[in-house]
Amino acid sequence: MGFLSEPEPERGVLLSVIEDRVWRIVAPNPGPMTYHGTNTHLIMTREGLAVLDPGPASEAHVEAVRRAAPAPIRLILLSHTHPDHVGGVGGLKAATGAPVAAYHTPLISTFSTFRPDVPLDDGAEIAGLRALHTPGHAADHLCFADDQGVLFSADHVMAWSTSVVSPPGGDMAAYLASLRRLAQRGEDRLYLPGHGPPLPEPQAFVGELIAHREAREREIEAALAAGPAGVGELAARLYAKVEPALRRAAERNVLAHLLKLEGEGRAIRRGELWQAA
Numbered sequence: 001m002g003f004l005s006e007p008e009p010e011r012g013v014l015l016s017v018i019e020d021r022v023w024r025i026v027a028p029n030p031g032p033m034t035y036h037g038t039n040t041h042l043i044m045t046r047e048g049l050a051v052l053d054p055g056p057a058s059e060a061h062v063e064a065v066r067r068a069a070p071a072p073i074r075l076i077l078l079s080h081t082h083p084d085h086v087g088g089v090g091g092l093k094a095a096t097g098a099p100v101a102a103y104h105t106p107l108i109s110t111f112s113t114f115r116p117d118v119p120l121d122d123g124a125e126i127a128g129l130r131a132l133h134t135p136g137h138a139a140d141h142l143c144f145a146d147d148q149g150v151l152f153s154a155d156h157v158m159a160w161s162t163s164v165v166s167p168p169g170g171d172m173a174a175y176l177a178s179l180r181r182l183a184q185r186g187e188d189r190l191y192l193p194g195h196g197p198p199l200p201e202p203q204a205f206v207g208e209l210i211a212h213r214e215a216r217e218r219e220i221e222a223a224l225a226a227g228p229a230g231v232g233e234l235a236a237r238l239y240a241k242v243e244p245a246l247r248r249a250a251e252r253n254v255l256a257h258l259l260k261l262e263g264e265g266r267a268i269r270r271g272e273l274w275q276a277a
């Protein structure tokens with residue numbers, strides 16, 4: 001995979017992404033899953049300034065977004081309801097009064113009272129952006145596309161890393177279907193992900209991501225053909241070089257592949273062990 005990296009960005013300040021139209025502020029939550037931190041994007045839309053993903057529950061970050069905003073914040077958009085994206089939504093909404101638009105059935109709703117003010121379905125148009133339901137990383141994941149070839153790909157496609165697909169909120173079959181959907185779109189020239197740097201020439205990269213997952217799936221099937229195995233054992237074998245901090249994520253990815261194979265009648269679970277169907 002041809003991943004991209006970037007130096008640690010300056011914190012708490014507006015970084016220009018597309019001149020006079022798109023900016024980001026990188027949240028203070030760096031980590032093995034979040035890279036330098038969550039990208040909070042500020043987008044000048046035809047209906048005023050929108051904030052995509054307020055980021056983690058950090059008062060300092062919400063305050064930085066509010067202060068740095070080049071115009072009044074009229075709308076808050078959520079790509080999905082993982083804590084590193086939605087944590088700041090209450091604070092930003094309270095400070096600005098802006099309505100929150102998100103997928104109509106938020107993943108987080110099973111353990112919180114969060115409901116979007118503007119529930120979005122696949123294909124909905126909001127402030128000149130098109131919402132694309134792209135489940136896989138999270139069941140409620142939306143990408144937002146503008147009409148100038150920019151797609152806010154959030155955590156579905158990131159230039160710096162593959163995405164974690166962790167069941168039950170994550171779903172490998174859905175993730176691959178969502179990748180194929182993006183691969184078929186010819187109009188996107190630039191992705192702006194939820195973590196890390198922008199991604200030019202996104203279609204080729206999405207093709208690589210699909211090939212990467214298909215290769216992983218073949219490896220898992222080959223391992224199962226050699227005999228029953230548990231998730232931890234498969235992850236240790238397949239992700240031999242993974243850092244300890246990412247081992248759990250690797251196991252979640254393997255489980256996601258196994259559940260996809262099970263759903264397709266290609267693998268069977270017996271207690272803790274998985275075997276070929």
Ligand SMILES: [Zn+2]
Nearest residue numbers: 082084155194
């Ligand atoms: Zn994230």
